[in-house]
Amino acid sequence: MKIAITGKGGVGKTTIAGLLARTLAADGCRVLAIDADPDANLAAAVGIPTDKLAQLQPFSKMKQLAKQRTGADQNNGGLYVLNPRVDDLPDSYCVEHAGVRLLMMGTVEHGGSGCVCPEHTLLRSLMKHLLLERDDVVIMDMEAGIEHLGRATAEAVDVLIVVVEPGKRSLQTSTQIEQLAADIGIKRIAYIASKVVDDTDLHYLQQALPNKTWLGHLSYSARLRDTDKDGSCAFDIPGAYQSQMAAVKTALLQMVNTSKHSIADIRG
Template identity: 45%
Template structure:
């Protein structure tokens, strides 16, 4: 199962991915996280030291070098043994496997196209075992959907918080994701304080999120103490377990 996450900046995408990763790990699944945010901090959220990880951006350089030695311009070619290649760019710690895209945002606003192209190919070609889950943490906004980077995923989670701007971005992402042909698209509510928040979100979205994450002091405190969110004991209204169960249920 390959799951990507999207939503407005700061709505809790990375936090929710880390909590989902912990839940899948608890269930005995093999979890691979891909941090595709240009300012990556998934490692920190998981309590992993990211020093040992080679960014995928580096892989594009290696592929380009290799391409120069072969005919044609297979700049973007990944050989059929993509899984072997992936091992080189994976950090394994605390029972999680982590990859970092490492795309550098250009000052002129140009896109990190080679990295994203490799990521797209990887997502399409990666062969997963039944107990493997790939979680893709994305940059905020909608640009990556336009580039089709996440076309190979099974599920897209769109994180929304009870604010109009978050709902507007969420609806825009949903439309683009549908156009990109992503099979399953879900809203996930975050920073929920009460029933009013839920009602407001559902009215704005015209749909019910598949899970509701509470506005949690435990998460805030962990962040302030610079502790990994996956260390908190608060069950968060069972939201991570509910989310994992629903994603598994819908395959």
Template identity: 25%
Template sequence: MPKVLVCGRGGSGKSTFVTMLAQTLGEQDKVLVVDADESNLGLGRMLGIQPPAQTLMDDIGGKKAVGSKLMASLRSGGTEEVKMFAGTFSIGELSTESVSWNGSVGLAQIGKVEHTNEGCACPMGALAREFLNKLKESDEEWVIVDTEAGVEHFGRGVLEGVDAVLMIVDPSYEAVLLAEKAAKLADEAGKAFSVILNKVDEETKSRLKEMLEAKKIEIAEVLPYSTDISEANLVGEPLTAESLKQTLKEIITKIIPSSVKAG
């Protein structure tokens, strides 16, 4: 099954969507959720999964070690592509310290900001790219990547390791502009790109549709504003996909396989 990257502007609903998608996929298949957002801490709580004991960055020696490798590569005229894993690996081969499981859904974290002045995010981007490139999932396994807000991770090449991009667009002009940019970057990288409207009502849905169509961006699916979701996030409880399950199933059967084929 494909590796799917979920992107969008800050607060658009990326982590919420990743959680509900993983839960819905997890009813039949194995799903590894990769948290590539180094700032936010809420994904584990939304999934109802205790974050793993260590991040993937810890697993390979820490941010400093990866940063030094990157610098050495750049100094010797190389690129930001440094070898961090000896070869390819499967989800089952990942250590129990770096993936937490709740039934068929697992959570791994690329790395988190731990200290002030700890340096740029390049090592995180490099690790995310290398990890996704080397991870080989089977036909019954999915990899869903939650990202930080904006499109910086596109510039760091994280896109290279995935098959399809789902962009969450909430009702705002900035989200439309970002969708235009993300669509262009995904196209440049040769990746399938789909937009999902989130937190909309009938009025905002039709206005967003108009704005996106003017930029030749098609809307693949629509998730309405849900009081169940906002209530769970308000009190800090795990999310359940119950109220939006039908729409999520449509996204899975319709959008993801066809977008991967198209890519």
């Protein structure tokens, strides 16, 4: 199962990505969390300790690795391999915590616009491998531009989750995201309402986004807000959002028609 999560900055998408990754891992799934947001904060949302976090480096910064894998470090007149081997990289460069393995992608410059630098080539090949060839449950925390995705990998995304909060700017961003998703062929889009105070907020969002698939919501919580401030992991702190995320997980699995057999295939 391959899930991409996006939304306007500040709506809580990284917190939700971390909660969903930990919830699925606690259920026995093999989870690979991908931080594909330039403002990388998914490690904290997953609960990765500081000492482990120090071992993480974005693939976009691994210039020597990119040159080695693409052959750009050889004297070949500027030519290099466009489909380098990457299948060993996820296990070699991830950090693991509570059943979740985390990779940090880093920024893809001019996503999809034709950049042919070794780093971009490595990232595109790695993303293709993660979405098309891995059996893990992949949870990707994306920026609003979903620029790490392209036409070659969009069909592998089972669901694009758009996180929205009650507010016009969040809704405007969600419309832009849907347009970008349609352009690259993502067919399944679902919504999660975030920072919901009461039923009035839910009604506002559902009225503003009619005929959409809603996976659930997370209530506004001062405790949840504080975890974002201090970098702690919401999954490790009791709160209503845990049961709400469990409900989101159930709706998500139903949406992608995951059978008991396929769930068994992705459990460790």
